[in-house]
Amino acid sequence: MRPRTLNEVVGQQHLVGPGKIISRMVKAKMLSSLILYGPPGTGKTSIASAIAGSTKYAFRKLNAATDTKKDLQIVAEEAKMSGTVILLLDEIHRLDKSKQDFLLPHLESGRIILIGATTENPYISINPAIRSRTQIFPIHPLSISEMKIAVKRALTDSERGLGKMPIKLDLDAEEHLLTATNGDLRSALNGLELAAKSTDPNEDNIIHLTLSVIEESVQKKIINSDRNGDAHYDVISAFQKSIRGSDTDAALHYLARLIEAGDLISICRRLIVIAYEDIGLANMPAVQRAVTAVQAAQQIGLPEARIPLADVVIELCLSPKSNSGISAIDSALEQVKAGGVGEVPNHLKDAHYKGAHKLGHGNDYLFPHDYPQDWVAQQYLPDRIKNAQYFHPKKNGRFEQAFGNQYWQLKNAQKKGLYQQPHNH
Template identity: 75%
Template sequence: MQQPLAYRMRPKTIDEVVGQQHLVGPGKIIHRMVDAKMLSSMILYGPPGTGKTSIASAIAGSTHYAFRMLNAATDSKKDLQIVAEEAKMSGTVILLLDEIHRLDKTKQDFLLPHLENGRIILIGATTENPYISINPAIRSRTQIFEVKPLAPSDIKTAINRALTDSTNGLGEYPVKLSEKALNLLGEATNGDLRSALNGLELAVKSTPKNQQGEIELTLPIIEECIQKKALANDKNGDAHYDVISALQKSIRGSDVNAALHYMGRLIEAGDLPSIMRRLLVIAYEDVGLGNPQACARTVNAVTAAEKLGLPEARIPLADAVIDLCLSPKSNSGISAIDSALTDIRAGKAGEIPDHLKDAHYQGAAKLNHGVNYKFPHDYPNDWVKQQYLPNRLKHAQYYQPKANGKYETALKQQYERLEKAQKN
């Protein structure tokens, strides 16, 4: 039986990897490791279908080391022993260990000495946060890299590559893929290249040739094969982003009905990840300090939606949209940090005052570091007049409080009291 297209199209070298250029691009960390043949064990974490296995196989292909794949949940200690024996006999082996967060203590204890001596280069793959789910003993011996969902342009590049590759891809098939269908494959699979390639292969192999001898893949065919609907009126491939933009602007403008409409479009397209991410952005960008409780409730709603999946996810998400629409709004938080960043990027950082510098080492006092620092908790109301900003910025005011909700109104009053006390 022939392997799936996504398997056949895995990159053979690091330069063939699609996306993840923050890791594998020229001059980036994994590319440098490969160029220098100074590989260290690593953990790649991120959503399914984003290239974790591809990166591992590409590293092996570029370095010409033996490459083995195991699953921490289903493969046994004996399987690990076989890999270790191979490494002992023939040299370095790159081991891709999928679901590494499910590695039990027995297998872990067996692996550790082999990681220490460098015979096995471990590349762990997981969809879980490794800082929470992976044992510290493994974490301390690996570098941790986040693999991100692929951009639509990356997925389109991989699709076009698959359609022209006659050896491993679909180059021998006379495929005519419409632009709208290509856009849907790039956008509706939410950065999951495996899903896009598998949907493409199903479409190609299940669609009969037309009278011209072509396999014509239209938008409805791709919709059926990936089980995702295209957003209506997508003439230029931009409707996906237009709907997300309209959702945020409707919530910002407190129009509940419009916001529910635009979220409904995204739900109908099956784009749960975009909805969840956008609602979190909206909560903190547009509501923010106007109603921090609504921000926290949005986080809870997104967590519930992620666990439920569609269609039930629509319920907590609808609650969040209504809550955010009708909440007091404040963008003072994003305005404040962007104002601070503007100064920093303009080279206005300035030197940290001596009394704020670290004093937890011998000789700090000789440098005047930490000297004359006033510990606020030693003073009434846990506050004392003291300069914190660098001299060149000591009069800077980044936070401009608003009074659109009870919470930020209280913050505004406290901010103004402290400003007055600092100036006296």
């Protein structure tokens, strides 16, 4: 059922629809090399095949990981003899330097029009030399309605599909076929074909595909099973942003996807980061409970770990939020990196060695525990940045409000230089 022209491509209408960029490139016969980036089974190879079919150019398919430089040389020789060749290079993110160096002059001459296909983010995983000579287009999972069109075509096409077979596909079976494969049309069509060819006709000579038949024939697509894949990091990002945004149901959804991928390590690491980064001083007991929940999850493992994880995700979603802690340290780091340091004041320097007092180290240090309430006003920052302020407390929870009140009281007292005489010992 591979599309022969752009008109047969299902989905990706933002690229191949009437008036859209790939459609215009084909119509104007002004093809340029491009990279198609998206999940498996969503149409990357189909688009490449359809471009070749629409332009009548020779079409060759190689894999950057498994095919050799010699295979590329064969394609290049063909292009010299017959003109333009469209080369679909699967897993282009795994193209090594030797193959890349061979390809570059052929791309620049236009003899080879490269269509790279990858599931990895090309801005991260593909060499800049290749990126700079290609246009990058995102490919999206197909919608249910788009998948339905493709399945209907497969059932009715008697030349390339299953149209010659007397198939009856139940509605609930079709729904499962379309949803369980999560926008991966290749998996859906493979499952449909397996079901049709492995099911005996009934007494009416009908191949009846029921829900149970489709369930046995379709392997459910596990979301983000590749823990190193770009999409996996997108889910982790969405997980944190959902908690930060206090959307409990969205956070639980992304937690479920990470659990389904079996990535307990990423979940635990990210939850602790979220607790300190996004909840922080607004609700320190919730932060501690997040650490406890992570420890419990690590101790009991999956699937039971989902219970403490769910509890703490819900609490973090519904908790007051504050990022004043991370903002404070990042502000301090920014100043330090910019050279805003200065010399440590003499009274704070180490005085635990003979002769330190001769250097003036520690001589005028005021020991806070010698004063009422164990506090005394004195300068702690270097002279050149003595008025720096990194911490800006918020009022998003009673804990941070209390911290903020204390911070401003001490800050104001420090400015006034108020302190009392030390206790007599």
